[in-house]
Amino acid sequence: MAEPHRSPPLPRAAGYFLLVTAALGLAPFLPYLPTGMSILAALLLLWHGWLVHQEAASPSRITLLLIAALGVVLTLNEYHMLFGKQAGLSLLAMLLPLKLLETRRRRDARAALLLCCFLLSGQFLNAQSMAVAVCVLLCATAIIATSAKLEQPGLTLRSALDTALRLLGGAVPLMLVLFILFPRIDGPLWGMPLDAYAGTGLSDAMQPGSISNLIPSGEIAFRAEFEGTLPPPAQRYWRGPVLTEFDGRTWKIREGGRRRQPDYLPQGPAYHYTLTLEAHNRNWLLAMDYPGADAPDALYGDDLVLFARRPVRSRIRTTLSAYPATAVGMQERASTLRAALRLPPASNPRSVALGAALQARHADPAARVAAAIDFMRNAHLAYTLYPPLLGQDSADEFLFDSKRGFCEHFASSFAILMRAAGVPARVVTGYQGGELNPLDGTLVIRQSDAHAWTEVWLAGRGWMRVDPTAASAPRRIDDGLASALPSNEQLPLMLRQDVEWLRNLRFRWEALNNGWNQWVIGYNARRQLELMRSLGLPDADWHQLAGLLAACAGAWLAWLAIRLWPRRARLDALDRCWQRACRKLARRGLRRQTWETPKDFAERAACALPQHADAITAIAEAYTTLRYGPTAQDHARKLAALEAAVQQFRP
Amino acid sequence: MPETPNATTRAILAQLGEVLLGKPQALRLALACLLARGHLLIEDQPGVGKTTLAHALAVTLGLGFQRVQFTSDLLPADLIGVTIFDAAKQGFSFHAGPLFSQVLLADEINRTTPKTQSALLEAMEERQVSVDGKTYPLPEPFFVIATQNPSQQIGTFPLPESQLDRFLMRLSLGLPDAAAERELLSGRDRREILASQPACITSTELQRLQTQASAIHVGERILDYVQALLAKSRSLPEISQGLSPRAGLAILAAARAWALIDGHDHVRPEDVQAVLPCVAGHRLNAAETRLGGAALVRQLIESVPLP
Numbered sequence: 001m002a003e004p005h006r007s008p009p010l011p012r013a014a015g016y017f018l019l020v021t022a023a024l025g026l027a028p029f030l031p032y033l034p035t036g037m038s039i040l041a042a043l044l045l046l047w048h049g050w051l052v053h054q055e056a057a058s059p060s061r062i063t064l065l066l067i068a069a070l071g072v073v074l075t076l077n078e079y080h081m082l083f084g085k086q087a088g089l090s091l092l093a094m095l096l097p098l099k100l101l102e103t104r105r106r107r108d109a110r111a112a113l114l115l116c117c118f119l120l121s122g123q124f125l126n127a128q129s130m131a132v133a134v135c136v137l138l139c140a141t142a143i144i145a146t147s148a149k150l151e152q153p154g155l156t157l158r159s160a161l162d163t164a165l166r167l168l169g170g171a172v173p174l175m176l177v178l179f180i181l182f183p184r185i186d187g188p189l190w191g192m193p194l195d196a197y198a199g200t201g202l203s204d205a206m207q208p209g210s211i212s213n214l215i216p217s218g219e220i221a222f223r224a225e226f227e228g229t230l231p232p233p234a235q236r237y238w239r240g241p242v243l244t245e246f247d248g249r250t251w252k253i254r255e256g257g258r259r260r261q262p263d264y265l266p267q268g269p270a271y272h273y274t275l276t277l278e279a280h281n282r283n284w285l286l287a288m289d290y291p292g293a294d295a296p297d298a299l300y301g302d303d304l305v306l307f308a309r310r311p312v313r314s315r316i317r318t319t320l321s322a323y324p325a326t327a328v329g330m331q332e333r334a335s336t337l338r339a340a341l342r343l344p345p346a347s348n349p350r351s352v353a354l355g356a357a358l359q360a361r362h363a364d365p366a367a368r369v370a371a372a373i374d375f376m377r378n379a380h381l382a383y384t385l386y387p388p389l390l391g392q393d394s395a396d397e398f399l400f401d402s403k404r405g406f407c408e409h410f411a412s413s414f415a416i417l418m419r420a421a422g423v424p425a426r427v428v429t430g431y432q433g434g435e436l437n438p439l440d441g442t443l444v445i446r447q448s449d450a451h452a453w454t455e456v457w458l459a460g461r462g463w464m465r466v467d468p469t470a471a472s473a474p475r476r477i478d479d480g481l482a483s484a485l486p487s488n489e490q491l492p493l494m495l496r497q498d499v500e501w502l503r504n505l506r507f508r509w510e511a512l513n514n515g516w517n518q519w520v521i522g523y524n525a526r527r528q529l530e531l532m533r534s535l536g537l538p539d540a541d542w543h544q545l546a547g548l549l550a551a552c553a554g555a556w557l558a559w560l561a562i563r564l565w566p567r568r569a570r571l572d573a574l575d576r577c578w579q580r581a582c583r584k585l586a587r588r589g590l591r592r593q594t595w596e597t598p599k600d601f602a603e604r605a606a607c608a609l610p611q612h613a614d615a616i617t618a619i620a621e622a623y624t625t626l627r628y629g630p631t632a633q634d635h636a637r638k639l640a641a642l643e644a645a646v647q648q649f650r651p
Numbered sequence: 652m653p654e655t656p657n658a659t660t661r662a663i664l665a666q667l668g669e670v671l672l673g674k675p676q677a678l679r680l681a682l683a684c685l686l687a688r689g690h691l692l693i694e695d696q697p698g699v700g701k702t703t704l705a706h707a708l709a710v711t712l713g714l715g716f717q718r719v720q721f722t723s724d725l726l727p728a729d730l731i732g733v734t735i736f737d738a739a740k741q742g743f744s745f746h747a748g749p750l751f752s753q754v755l756l757a758d759e760i761n762r763t764t765p766k767t768q769s770a771l772l773e774a775m776e777e778r779q780v781s782v783d784g785k786t787y788p789l790p791e792p793f794f795v796i797a798t799q800n801p802s803q804q805i806g807t808f809p810l811p812e813s814q815l816d817r818f819l820m821r822l823s824l825g826l827p828d829a830a831a832e833r834e835l836l837s838g839r840d841r842r843e844i845l846a847s848q849p850a851c852i853t854s855t856e857l858q859r860l861q862t863q864a865s866a867i868h869v870g871e872r873i874l875d876y877v878q879a880l881l882a883k884s885r886s887l888p889e890i891s892q893g894l895s896p897r898a899g900l901a902i903l904a905a906a907r908a909w910a911l912i913d914g915h916d917h918v919r920p921e922d923v924q925a926v927l928p929c930v931a932g933h934r935l936n937a938a939e940t941r942l943g944g945a946a947l948v949r950q951l952i953e954s955v956p957l958p
Contacts, residue, residue, distance in 0.1 A: 152954075154889075154950045154953055154954055156888050156889070158888065159888065593953070594956030594957065595952055595953050595954070595955055595956055595957060596957075597919065597920040597921040597924060597957065598920075599919070599921045600921060600924075624919050624920075625917075627870070627872060628870045628872060628873060628917050628918065628919050628920070629868065629870070629915075629916065629917040630868040630870070630916065630917055
């Protein structure tokens with residue numbers, strides 16, 4: 001007879017179940033962990049699998065402690081701390097296989113499963129995509145199936161999975177009701193410890209190569225959904241950081257003021273659109289030129305950039321408008337103009353000389369601009385993704401020697417020329433163009449659409465956009481990057497136009513993802529309100545939502561209860577009496593198995609509680625006789641005696 | 652083992668225990684089988700006491716006993732008997748074979764051909780034998796105690812399901828524990844002990860016990876339980892062929908006899924669980940998993956809650 005106080009040992013089949021569940025739970029973390037930790041966790045899991053297969057004994061506690069210490073050292077080495085999101089996940093990912101390695105009994109396995117559940121929710125800390133949701137559902141199924149197997153070792157794989165799917169299926173309506181109706185609050189409930197931002201995107205400085213590095217990335221920067229007509233490609237300039245300070249090699253932002261209202265008057269035709277911006281950990285919103293005054297919760301910068309109040313750390317959705325025909329910078333501050341003329345001494349001498357020559361030849365600044373564009377067009381500059389490496393005087397080398405460059409070379413050189421010619425000029429980085437997804441009508445702007453252009457300031461006309469790239473490679477602006485490049489240049493796969501089916505597939509996938517982002521990840525208080533309105537609840541406050549939630553959830557639970565009700569056998573007085581005795585024993589950790597006969601259970605209990613052996617045996621014997629014996633004359637009296645015995649029974 | 656309150660059965664078991672050491676559970680099951688008027692199949696390795704148990708049962712219960720060693724060339728007539736011409740009477744007369752005894756010990760039953768095995772079938776089921784158009788009743792009580800080696804052995808004809816079904820129980824003796832084996836080595840020859848033992852009861856007393864056993868009360872809950880076991884055996888994925896209604900009747904008969912040995916006037920769930928491995932084990936067909944009958948029955952028991 002097994003010792004009743006000890007949890008039963010884990011059968012090998014349940015060990016396999018647990019192994020697969022842990023592997024499923026751990027696998028999504030491996031790419032996010034430091035390499036050392038990934039290898040350690042995978043090795044530990046393999047080791048455990050081998051031990052389970054061999055039915056070998058678990059390693060000693062000392063070994064496990066040493067491995068744990070190794071994991072801590074690896075984590076500290078990578079993150080320099082043990083707290084925080086990634087460090088915590090890294091430690092957890094090591095602890096799960098370690099826990100498995102010391103799992104011998106059923107209660108250890110239960111603890112390991114709980115750890116799996118914890119890891120499961122941790123998956124959403126790394127990403128919230130649809131793939132993660134599917135993965136989490138898979139893991140949840142595995143966890144439930146394994147716990148079913150733990151409690152009922154006789155279950156086959158199929159019946160365990162069946163149980164898990166039925167339980168999950170019963171929970172799905174409840175999950176949907178909670179998701180849709182649980183009152184949402186604006187903003188996250190808790191802050192996430194910040195990790196270093198590792199994604200691609202624009203930065204607040206530009207030097208040769210910094211934008212062409214973005215081009216191979218097919219990653220989506222943002223999406224724009226226009227109401228009504230789309231702006232023509234030549235107007236799709238999405239403004240990012242504006243770079244005014246130039247030190248001879250690197251262009252940098254010139255910090256300026258930010259205010260609630262724009263200092264220009266939006267004019268001309270307007271485009272209204274909804275911008276869904278991916279997280280990039282910076283403040284700029286990448287609005288199309290030039291944003292109207294109605295941007296919600298945004299700040300207008302001096303250099304016409306639209307800023308969010310906080311860095312964009314998660315995907316946001318905002319409604320904006322653009323007035324491309326607006327005249328901007330009519331009354332520009334003198335300090336700004338001075339900064340837009342500043343050139344470092346003794347840098348790019350040939351370009352500076354050319355600029356000075358232009359200034360000498362043309363009195364009108366507008367004519368100087370036109371002349372510079374003419375010069376660039378006639379210089380036969382080639383537009384290429386793979387420009388040669390440039391040295392100290394990058395503008396000189398680009399304009400006069402290599403003559404091969406990318407948009408940042410064009411923009412930077414042109415701005416230098418203009419400054420040398422006495423025209424205030426600055427470099428604007430951002431995105432240009434975008435691709436229409438025909439399935440959901442959104443304009444998708446990728447990192448590969450990153451672009452740099454120039455703005456010059458002319459008295460009486462304000463800041464004018466001049467895109468020197470357009471002068472040399474006009475198709476870049478009208479038809480996108482792919483058509484502007486020489487045909488022999490290899491494009492990244494995602495940008496290639498000839499693979500039609502691939503593009504179609506990508507459109508579909510991105511439309512699906514967009515739906516997921518908008519309706520699942522981006523389901524916030526506003527969306528909830530919209531949905532409630534369309535369901536006929538115009539002003540649903542949280543009281544109404546909570547009431548509706550309770551009603552829906554209650555109805556579903558009641559239906560489940562009604563469906564399961566007939567399975568519970570009706571109990572008579574004798575059964576109730578026996579169950580009471582069983583409950584008393586259960587409080588001492590002795591639980592009767594459903595198939596266990598009263599006699600067997602009594603023997604087990606008597607061994608565990610020798611001081612009560614007589615009482616237990618007597619109760620079980622009396623119950624068995626009354627339950628299964630022929631109905632005796634004095635049945636009622638015996639039942640009363642049994643009830644009294646159970647009443648007095650205090651294990 | 653709790654002691655048996657029933658004096659007669661206790662005496663029988665005590666005497667059997669002198670011959671077959673260290674196997675009280677198997678002895679009780681064998682006795683329950685005979686009290687439930689069932690035929691007994693003992694399956695095990697050679698040399699663990701199968702034949703000794705069969706012999707001891709016959710002797711202790713005071714029954715007439717014939718032993719037939721089943722071989723591959725044994726013919727039905729060798730069992731049943733033959734009709735031959737009697738020159739003195741100028742007519743044919745039937746010479747009864749070893750089948751006409753109260754206990755037929757069919758040793759190594761799976762060594763003989765299916766033809767002879769089937770001849771035994773009618774006798775076991777109908778308790779009568781038909782020869783040349785004449786029907787001869789078998790003596791009362793009539794038991795077949797068959798022994799067989801595990802069917803993996805060379806030169807065996809495994810009993811088909813229908814034939815297995817005729818046996819109420821299939822027992823496996825297993826090796827004795829160390830103490831019992833030591834005692835066996837030091838003791839007298841088993842045959843000598845058997846020869847010196849008297850019968851504990853007469854065959855009339857045995858028949859009375861059998862009547863008592865069949866009168867043991869079976870409550871509603873027990874019927875529910877046995878029915879649930881039968882139903883579950885047909886739905887468990889590990890079992891390809893579940894238990895038949897006849898198996899259910901067999902379970903009840905065996906459980907009644909077990910309750911009688913225990914000294915109860917009613918069948919309890921533990922009685923059903925005690926006899927189930929022997930009664931159901933040989934009637935269950937495992938699905939692709941090569942689980943033995945006992946493991947399957949264990950799984951069956953653990954998947955059916957007591958009503």
